[in-house]
Amino acid sequence: MYFLNTISAIIVLFPILVAVALLSQGSWRLRFTLTRDLGIPIGVICALIGMTQMIVGIDDGDVVGPATAVMLTTIFYGGILSAAGYFLAETKLAAADHHGLVPLSFWRTAVVVTGFTLTLLTAMFFGVQAEIFLNKVAALICGLASVVALLVSSPSRRPTNLSRALLFSSMVAVVAGLIMLFAGDKDSGLLVAANGLLYGLVGYVILYIWCVGRPEGDTINASLTNWHWMEVTGFFI
Helix, strand or coil: CCCCCHHHHHHHHHHHHHHHHHHCCCCHHHHHHHHHHHHHHHHHHHHHHHHHHHHHHCCCHHHHHHHHHHHHHHHHHHHHHHHHHHHHCCCHHHHCCCCCCCCCCHHHHHHHHHHHHHHHHHHHCCCCCHHHHCCHHHHHHHHHHHHHHHHHCCHHHHHHHHHHHHHHHHHHHHHHHHHHHHCCCHHHHHHHHHHHHHHHHHHHHHHHHHHCCCHHHHHHCHHHHHHHHHHHHHHHC
8 A cells, every 4th residue: 555646646647648648649659658758757757846845844754754655656656657668669569560650730749738737736736835846046057058958959959959958957956956955055955956856857848748759859868868867866865
């Protein structure tokens, strides 16, 4: 029963199921690929939302342990989905799928991004004031890195460089926040780190969804990039 949490499961599954339903274009290979690529980042995003809420909402040390266990279930579910997608993508069913991809209509991508955003907003407003997710320092770090990546990139390289900029800015925000923490500014430091990592991951997922069905989407290399996101998140935790 330690691994069963209905709310965590719904928050992780809903945006992934919407993405698979609207972006797969009837391709089993793409269904498995979407599950593989979105499981880990969405699970980590939901965990970061819970972690940020705990930073400011829990003062009782006896409550932190069980609350952390619940928070980590989203990473657990996301990891299982990604692993399942990875191995299913290597099955005969996926190998026999010769479905050719065509450009997706704008409304499909828009619905998936909207569903993903609404899921995050629901989780953020669940029981804690949403103001804790608004952080100027974290937004400045992620925003500057993204703008620079877009300005210096050619059109064909923008998805790749923007993906790397979001990852790099999250790493910077985490380290900057931890420096503030150990220098004595505990609450502000933790919020800079948590929100910087959260902003970068949310931007990355939206970028990935936007690039599905487009040739430049393959340059993001989601399988490798997801491991980097896990490394940064593990370091922060």
